[in-house]
Amino acid sequence: MTSPVSGLRHPISTSITLGTTSDPPSSGDGCRLGALRKGQRAVVTGLDEAAVVTPLPPGELERRMIEMGLIEGARVEILHEGFPGADPLAVRIDDHTLALRRAEAHAVLVTLG
Amino acid sequence: MSDTVLSTPVLPAVPPRIALVGNPNCGKTALFNALTGARQKVANYPGVTVERKIGEFLSPAGTRVQIVDLPGTYSLRARSPDEEVTRDVVLGRFRHEAPPDAMVCVADATNLRLHLRLVLELKKLGRPIILALNMMDVAVARGCRVDAAALSAALSVPVVPTVAIRRNGVSGLLDQIDRSMMAMTTDLAAAPCGWSEPSARELRAYHQEVEGILAAALQDAGKPSLATRRIDAALLHPAVGLPFLLLVLFLMFQAVFAWAAVPMDMIDGALGWVQAAAGAALPDGMLKSLITDGIIAGVGSVLIFLPQILVLFFFILVLESTGYMARAAFLLDRLMGGVGLHGRAFIPLLSSFACAVPGIMAARTIENRADRLATIMIAPLMTCSARLPVYTLIIAAFVPSRTVAGGMIGLQGLVMFTLYAAGILSALAVAFVLKRTIFKGAREPLLMELPSYRLPSPRDILLGLLERTRIFLARAGTVIFAIMILLWFLGSFPAAPDGATGPAIDYSFAGMLGHALAPLLAPIGFTWQIAIALVPGMAAREVAVAALGTVYALSETGDALSGSLAGVLAADWSLPTALSLLAWFVFAPQCVSTLSVVKRETNSWFWMLMMIAYMTALAYGAAFVTFRLSTALLGG
16 A cells, blocks of 8 residues: 555655645645645645635535545645646545546645655 | 335345445446346336436346446435435435345455445445455556455455456355345344444544555555556646547547448338338328328437437447546546536536437536536537438538538538537537526536546447447337327328318418417528428427428438428528528427426426527527528528
């Protein structure tokens, strides 16, 4: 279950922009999955659905994300980006690949590495 | 919800029922096909808008077992109508049906995390479970090593490795089903259902538990599919992805017309023969007219599209089973998002090019009701194959067969393409308006697994096509059959008086309706003959061609009819009238099957009536503008 290349660590890019300007919850380095670019790897540190606009009832997006494997400790890597606007994202999560939009990926707090 | 314990032992008269549950893309349908072969059918639950696939097989010990294939789901908290079926069946919420006696939970051995979480949720139901570790061949090839015994011990459910696509790949599962059946007859007191909708905290706890189980049972997770990653690097590439998708779609439409031509001619020939034989065998009179003109001609006009629908579904099944369909949704999500549609709306809309009926049914996988309704409402704007006979007839009559742009493009083909494009663009426009008015609100999130690429299995494709054929024939034999008889009645009664000069349909109820409608349709350039033809054409668009033939009192049928009818029309109609009729058919909601499936799928008369209203308004508006503009430009 360990990724064969988990030893590799990407240097934290300085070009990362935070997805929201509202106060990010104090978790990790405050980076969000929605701000990552192709090739970057990270570990999920938390879910913060309050940061995104969604038509779903409260708590629903978080639960769906957990069901799809986006949970604290999951290792993620941006495999592919859509077009245009580099959206949506194809994200490797542990053993499977998930497509999600940047808008909702901003609800996923990550720490690079 | 009742969770009654089985009060009687499993008797041979009532075969034990097993439900197949699992995530999407775990090879569940392949496993179902491997267990049942062709002994399967699609049935509807009474009173609900739900389909289920049921099959039967004989276990090695000789027990007849009934097996239900349920839509794939990641959790029992149903999010789409599809997933509600799964939840309701396993919880026994269907009124007319007891919960399944046991469940086979199918998991992709290469990707256990999400699957095991579902297994833990299913365990709460207190019913016997067998875990089938499917696609073990792929897992082994990728260096993934699962200790089935340790997994079984950690989960305390039987675990059987399976390879659904290989001969004898399910023998272990069959043996285990027998053992579980034996255990059930001796141990009737199933545990009470302890499932309730999990909170985020409980979901995290499930995941924790899964991590513990994996630590004990997963010796090596193996490498992710390198091939999939490489293919995706090309097919999801920003510059390559969309052109490739367009190429695939282009080839598909080419095939729909090229491959289906021969079988369609054969069906046409066979129907003509049956019609002639019935005509010769029956004495003249009402019964003969009903059988030959009403039933054979009417149902035949729908049957003829079976080859095109099958070719289209062949492509859809292949694209789905290879895993490319999820990529198509990925590639189109952003573009379709421009008009507020979900990437998942792609599959229903694609199916609608063959026929809106399966397209509208495929919208069930869309989680959000507003997204789903928007998709259903625009699906009939996709140019379905039933519009083709009308388009072909009018184009042949009015558009000269010459080339433009230096001989590169045929003018007739260009007009046909324009009609397709008009349908697509108007669908996008309608979606845009709907999502900003009635279906306001942010888009449903996209959370979609991109499965590893796989080679499609011929058996699964074949069984999928068989299923489509059955569904289609069942519709042609019931709803369409009944409507054709009704329309035949409208077109035949009352009979023409003695010494009548016009065609008989002129004096019938359909003729009266047509004449009543004629003043309404005059502003858009329709003649009273067109108005009459539109009445039987309510059943299905292509029927309008046959009806025009009747109105113009032509006796030929099939190709001969089209040929001579084109000549009559070219002489009788002005070009603006012909263009106006084409514009009408891009939008007109003239398909009873579509309307009935909309009523069924939305479970509401409102949306069906909405569809009739908005499409008729668009059709009238488009035909009006087309007629006025072309009259002004061409000088009448």
